[in-house]
Amino acid sequence: xxxxxxxxxxxxxxxxxxxxxxxxxxxxxxxxxxxxxxxxxxxxxxxxxxxxxxxxxxxxxxxxxxxxxxxxxxxxxxxxxxxxxxxxxxxxxxxxxxxxxxxxxxxxxxx
Amino acid sequence: xxxxxxxxxxxxxxxxxxxxxxxxxxxxxxxxxxxxxxxxxxxxxxxxxxxxxxxxxxxxxxxxxxxxxxxxxxxxxxxxxxxxxxxxxxxxxxxxxxxxxxxxxxxxxxxxxxxxxxxxxxxxxxxxxxxxxxxxxxxxxxxxxxxxxxxxxxxxxxxxxxxxxxxxxxxxxxxxxxxxxxxxxxxxxxxxxxxxxxxxxxxxxxxxxxxxxxxxxxxxxxxxxxxxxxxxxxxxxxxxxxxxxxxxxxxxxxxxxxxxxxxxxxxxxxxxxxxxxxxxxxxxxxxxxxxxxxxxxxxxxxxxxxxxxxxxxxxxxxxxxxxxxxxxxxxxxxxxxxxxxxxxxxxxxxxxxxxxxxxxxxxxxxxxxxxxxxxxxxxxxxxxxxxx
Numbered sequence: 001x002x003x004x005x006x007x008x009x010x011x012x013x014x015x016x017x018x019x020x021x022x023x024x025x026x027x028x029x030x031x032x033x034x035x036x037x038x039x040x041x042x043x044x045x046x047x048x049x050x051x052x053x054x055x056x057x058x059x060x061x062x063x064x065x066x067x068x069x070x071x072x073x074x075x076x077x078x079x080x081x082x083x084x085x086x087x088x089x090x091x092x093x094x095x096x097x098x099x100x101x102x103x104x105x106x107x108x109x110x111x
Numbered sequence: 112x113x114x115x116x117x118x119x120x121x122x123x124x125x126x127x128x129x130x131x132x133x134x135x136x137x138x139x140x141x142x143x144x145x146x147x148x149x150x151x152x153x154x155x156x157x158x159x160x161x162x163x164x165x166x167x168x169x170x171x172x173x174x175x176x177x178x179x180x181x182x183x184x185x186x187x188x189x190x191x192x193x194x195x196x197x198x199x200x201x202x203x204x205x206x207x208x209x210x211x212x213x214x215x216x217x218x219x220x221x222x223x224x225x226x227x228x229x230x231x232x233x234x235x236x237x238x239x240x241x242x243x244x245x246x247x248x249x250x251x252x253x254x255x256x257x258x259x260x261x262x263x264x265x266x267x268x269x270x271x272x273x274x275x276x277x278x279x280x281x282x283x284x285x286x287x288x289x290x291x292x293x294x295x296x297x298x299x300x301x302x303x304x305x306x307x308x309x310x311x312x313x314x315x316x317x318x319x320x321x322x323x324x325x326x327x328x329x330x331x332x333x334x335x336x337x338x339x340x341x342x343x344x345x346x347x348x349x350x351x352x353x354x355x356x357x358x359x360x361x362x363x364x365x366x367x368x369x370x371x372x373x374x375x376x377x378x379x380x381x382x383x384x385x386x387x388x389x390x391x392x393x394x395x396x397x398x399x400x401x402x403x404x405x406x407x408x409x410x411x412x413x414x415x416x417x418x419x420x421x422x423x424x425x426x427x428x429x430x431x432x433x434x435x436x437x438x439x440x441x442x443x444x445x446x447x448x449x450x451x452x453x454x455x456x457x458x459x460x461x462x463x464x465x466x467x468x469x470x471x472x473x474x475x476x477x478x479x480x481x482x483x484x485x486x487x488x489x490x491x492x493x494x495x496x497x498x499x
Contacts, residue, residue: 003314043143043144043145044143044144044145044461045143045144045461073321074317074318074321074324075145075321076143076145076146076321076322077315077317077320077321077322077324078315078317080315080324081314081315081317084278084315102148103148103151104279105279106278106279106280106312107278107305107312108278108312108313108314108315109310109311109312109313109329
């Protein structure tokens with residue numbers, strides 16, 4: 001598994017969201033300029049896993065965004081890892097994660 | 112060994128049990144099933160309660176403001192504090208405080224001022240960096256991280272793995288080889304600041320445990336001032352070994368707490384769950400599982416309290432701690448497994464805590480010295496080191 005999420009981006013629309021399975025995992029949301037806006041996870045309390053979470057994201061945001069997912073049972077440690085990677089790359093968290101983040105992010109040195 | 116709890120012990124145990132049931136359990140109903148931290152507001156509120164109970168920072172020695180509990184009482188409380196979903200690795204989500212790194216209580220005054228006291232005030236966090244990719248069971252010989260003296264500094268190069276909390280820490284204790292030919296007598300403990308050039312957290316090591324994850328570290332020409340040596344040059348292994356032995360008692364107690372809660376839940380469930388027109392409680396195969404659980408719990412509990420008792424008397428307790436670690440981690444795994452079986456399909460869902468306990472309990476047979484090494488320790492004490 002690569003430390004960065006390398007799955008292809010997909011358009012955030014009803015058809016693509018419906019294709020997802022109800023599994024647990026992590027996801028990223030970006031805009032058309034390839035800027036990652038948010039990193040989230042579908043955890044053990046999510047009603048329909050990644051499908052449900054991405055359908056919620058679509059309902060909240062509307063179309064015009066992209067997403068990619070990674071099925072992962074260790075969704076919390078992977079989520080924190082992706083936040084650290086983003087912080088290491090951009091010296092900041094994704095803008096929408098400022099209110100949805102672990103209490104302490106910590107450091108990661110990418111080689 | 113007296114099996115009766117003193118009035119004070121009984122009161123403290125009941126207090127902590129009530130805290131877990133009334134404060135922690137309700138929060139876990141809303142937290143992610145794998146969560147290991149509370150919101151800042153909840154954490155602060157619960158710390159207020161534990162402070163009011165006089166149990167905040169209970170592990171800290173009395174002279175630094177701690178509760179001054181003996182090992183036996185502390186062990187009894189550890190068995191209570193782990194009785195919730197996150198209890199094995201995040202007992203009560205840290206709301207009883209943290210003693211920090213035990214080795215720092217033996218640090219010199221300057222080191223205490225810079226590292227121990229800020230940790231106790233909650234301003235700094237530390238990590239314990241011992242295990243390397245070359246092996247964890249025999250750390251004294253497996254350590255390949257090198258520290259070479261250069262003027263008033265030491266230059267460290269090497270790697271560590273399975274290090275918890277290093278990514279969020281402000282400093283850590285790093286064990287490095289300073290005398291290549293001296294085996295376990297050639298290892299030194301350095302206090303390393305994580306913002307020093309050459310300190311790298313290379314990755315999170317994903318395991319069965321989703322939170323409180325481990326990390327892999329790399330040191331590249333990391334320069335550490337000589338005043339950051341903890342203890343003496345080449346005296347690091349004794350520091351590491353002391354911690355490993357001492358930690359095995361609370362480590363065992365936490366496993367037992369989870370097992371006790373799993374058994375409580377199983378006993379409650381068999382009294383309400385019907386199959387084929389009768390309660391599970393009437394099925395002998397189910398009763399046998401509960402009996403085996405009880406035997407496992409009581410046996411491991413006895414061994415764990417015996418280790419605590421010896422530690423309190425100031426006697427050598429290496430063998431007893433090893434026995435407690437083996438008994439509690441193995442019994443804990445069996446008890447959680449049977450409780451899960453009794454709960455059937457529900458037992459493996461994230462609606463219940465068993466699946467998290469099942470995953471995390473598996474790690475306990477490996478962590479803090481694998482059980483095979485504990486058996487080796489016991490054998491050495493029984494028949495003497497010359498036969499190994």
